[in-house]
Amino acid sequence: MSTETNTIEELANQEYKWGFVTDIEADAAPKGLSEGTIRFISAKKNEPEWMLEWRLKAYRHWLTMTEPRWPNVRYNRIDYQDIVYYSAPKQKKQLTSLTEVDPELLRTYEKLGISLQEQERLSGVAVDAVFDSVSVATTFKGKLKELGIIFCSFSEAVREHPDLVREHLGSVVPAGDNFFAALNAAVFSDGSFCYIPKGVRSPMELSTYFRINAADTGQFERTLIVAEAGSYVSYLEGCTAPMRDNNQLHAAVVELIALGDNAQIKYSTVQNWYPGDKEGRGGIYNFVTKRGKCAGKNSKISWTQVETGSAVTWKYPSVLLQGENSVGEFYSVAVVNNYQQADTGTKMIHIGKNTRSTIVSKGISAGRGQNSYRGLVDVKKGATHSRNFSQCDSLLLGDKCGAHTFPYIEVKNTSSTVEHEASTSKIGEDQIFYCKQRGLSTEDAVNLIVNGFCKEVFRELPMEFAVEAQKLLGVSLEGSVG
Amino acid sequence: MMLEIKNLHASVNGTEILKGINLKINAGEVHAIMGPNGSGKSTLAGVLAGRDAYEVTQGEVTYEGKNLLDLAPEERAREGVFLAFQYPVEIPGVNNTYFLKAALNAIRKHKGLEELDAVDFLQIVKEKMKLMEIDESLLNRSVNEGFSGGEKKRNEIFHMAVLQPRLAILDETDSGLDIDALRVVADGVNKLRRKENAILVVTHYQRLLNYIVPDFVHVLMDGRIVKSGGKELALQLEERGYDWVKDEVERQPVQA
Numbered sequence: 001m002s003t004e005t006n007t008i009e010e011l012a013n014q015e016y017k018w019g020f021v022t023d024i025e026a027d028a029a030p031k032g033l034s035e036g037t038i039r040f041i042s043a044k045k046n047e048p049e050w051m052l053e054w055r056l057k058a059y060r061h062w063l064t065m066t067e068p069r070w071p072n073v074r075y076n077r078i079d080y081q082d083i084v085y086y087s088a089p090k091q092k093k094q095l096t097s098l099t100e101v102d103p104e105l106l107r108t109y110e111k112l113g114i115s116l117q118e119q120e121r122l123s124g125v126a127v128d129a130v131f132d133s134v135s136v137a138t139t140f141k142g143k144l145k146e147l148g149i150i151f152c153s154f155s156e157a158v159r160e161h162p163d164l165v166r167e168h169l170g171s172v173v174p175a176g177d178n179f180f181a182a183l184n185a186a187v188f189s190d191g192s193f194c195y196i197p198k199g200v201r202s203p204m205e206l207s208t209y210f211r212i213n214a215a216d217t218g219q220f221e222r223t224l225i226v227a228e229a230g231s232y233v234s235y236l237e238g239c240t241a242p243m244r245d246n247n248q249l250h251a252a253v254v255e256l257i258a259l260g261d262n263a264q265i266k267y268s269t270v271q272n273w274y275p276g277d278k279e280g281r282g283g284i285y286n287f288v289t290k291r292g293k294c295a296g297k298n299s300k301i302s303w304t305q306v307e308t309g310s311a312v313t314w315k316y317p318s319v320l321l322q323g324e325n326s327v328g329e330f331y332s333v334a335v336v337n338n339y340q341q342a343d344t345g346t347k348m349i350h351i352g353k354n355t356r357s358t359i360v361s362k363g364i365s366a367g368r369g370q371n372s373y374r375g376l377v378d379v380k381k382g383a384t385h386s387r388n389f390s391q392c393d394s395l396l397l398g399d400k401c402g403a404h405t406f407p408y409i410e411v412k413n414t415s416s417t418v419e420h421e422a423s424t425s426k427i428g429e430d431q432i433f434y435c436k437q438r439g440l441s442t443e444d445a446v447n448l449i450v451n452g453f454c455k456e457v458f459r460e461l462p463m464e465f466a467v468e469a470q471k472l473l474g475v476s477l478e479g480s481v482g
Numbered sequence: 483m484m485l486e487i488k489n490l491h492a493s494v495n496g497t498e499i500l501k502g503i504n505l506k507i508n509a510g511e512v513h514a515i516m517g518p519n520g521s522g523k524s525t526l527a528g529v530l531a532g533r534d535a536y537e538v539t540q541g542e543v544t545y546e547g548k549n550l551l552d553l554a555p556e557e558r559a560r561e562g563v564f565l566a567f568q569y570p571v572e573i574p575g576v577n578n579t580y581f582l583k584a585a586l587n588a589i590r591k592h593k594g595l596e597e598l599d600a601v602d603f604l605q606i607v608k609e610k611m612k613l614m615e616i617d618e619s620l621l622n623r624s625v626n627e628g629f630s631g632g633e634k635k636r637n638e639i640f641h642m643a644v645l646q647p648r649l650a651i652l653d654e655t656d657s658g659l660d661i662d663a664l665r666v667v668a669d670g671v672n673k674l675r676r677k678e679n680a681i682l683v684v685t686h687y688q689r690l691l692n693y694i695v696p697d698f699v700h701v702l703m704d705g706r707i708v709k710s711g712g713k714e715l716a717l718q719l720e721e722r723g724y725d726w727v728k729d730e731v732e733r734q735p736v737q738a
Contacts, residue, residue, distance in 0.1 A: 429534065434571035437531050438585035438641065439559040439592070448584065452575030452624065 029086035058175035058185030071343040150195040157193035172255040180251040191221035196231040207236040229260020256292030258299035272309035280339025283311025290317035294326035302329040308476040318347035321355035328357040336369025345375035350383035359390040365401035372404040490541035501705035510677040517702035527653040531565040560592035562648030566638040573625040632663035656690035668693030688720035
């Protein structure tokens, strides 16, 4: 008994491994938010007039909105005038290759284990690295270009592919969708853009590595992925942030569009933003809007997320299933330890006939962490013969944490079926003893049991990501059971 | 001497279950502990393995010259103490082979041996699988998850074969097994008998001892070993039940 709680506490004592600050001069906007700030950002990025107008419209709408209070999380109110909305590492000139990138920046990436040169040379992963607000280097662009795949920073897309951006920007997550999406639309500083032409299968996993560096900078990135008929793309997103005492806001927007018939997008996230210290001080507020639209027949969008970081997480990667026979999937592992809070889940909106969705959510709570699953399955009248399967499992480590489930199900026709399974279990003392009797340490036992619990989600991740996710889980829960 | 238990007292939630156990086991020996339900057999097995729920209140246990009670459960395991569980625990999502590899490597590391890679490990597994007549599907499933009672017990003995303990404690390994499964499990155990290893069989019934023939049989009653003998003692118990031992004990004072 006592052993178990002790381990939980020990695991919780692991320091945040990625908490270092890179010393580079930043080119930043002054604190605060006004139309002036937005014009500053837009000007910094040499944006066309329509882009600025879009931002301003979003900002004006945002001013009429109030911050949502319905999530099952508690945090101090955010002072939106106390945030720096734009911070870019100072660069001397336009970069054409990695060799010109600030070595200090490259070292940061190396500490994170993603040396760009190495990535480019060895791993076959194209990385669009976002350092604070500006994309530093985009790799493999040439190789992808041959296939007609566009993979670049959002700013570049606005300049180079304005028609594509204009057509799709805000088509899944409208500028005024919700409070944080509207804020993002007004002040987003960069992000990634990806376009896969008809019939093309991306030969490599596309990847972005986000990192918040400068103090008190909100990170507002925006990702837009468009997949034409018969195309396939797998996209990886990973995040780390250095240690900071003040809470930092991260309000991103991701839009996925499976535009044509049989288009497929697989989007995987491993998130380990700074979770705050053992007393719950500091850490990232991760308030993110992620949504995909299956417009084409037989199209498919799959979200896989492993969320181990952030002080407060608030996100619901969703799929609008418009095309007939389209498929939406959501696989999630959410870990909370110490004073972390997560309110996460998904929305599957069935609009087209014979649409299918699968939800597998694994919540792990340790320390004093609070984990909520919130999911909506909405089967519209016209979505006949649709199916959903949901499985929500919670695992508790220790007796001071919590797990909560809020499933919402609406079915407006009689030919569809919806299944929901839920379970909550405590990590068993007998399981831990069994492992120990075979020679494993308590920590290894906990890792093993927790990883087994998450297996259904991990197997959806691309190989190299799955390994990283397992390690991350170990680090996040270190010291959490005795 | 491999194991020496002296005047061992242990309680669960304040109730004394073991009331002064004395037992000596040498390498190469097979000992059987028999006794009626509630006599403390499983408690003894649990105390030796280091289960948290039991509190040792008196006495000492020396294993290979070390104070066993000072060691954490995983240290005991790494030192070669193995417990075949009466109720093997399910660990969903954890591959049985992967689990065993982690266990074996933890033990090897403790002994200062190099950890085995997947290829070397699989070779060992295949060899033991043949020896134990274990079905390959058992290896690819999650640890004990959805296993039948017989499969679980066989898996325990398979773990024992791979981990090669010095002292194996079999806790009611025969319970819940039909006669065929019992024979397979017992055959497996017999193949693992070595002159450098010892086995402690804890059982309620004599029938397992038809297959795993012990060198010594001890009768445990109300937390004490009240009678010890050779393998023929088991047969006597089978024939006459435990009552005659009880009567005999009541007629003469218990040896300390």
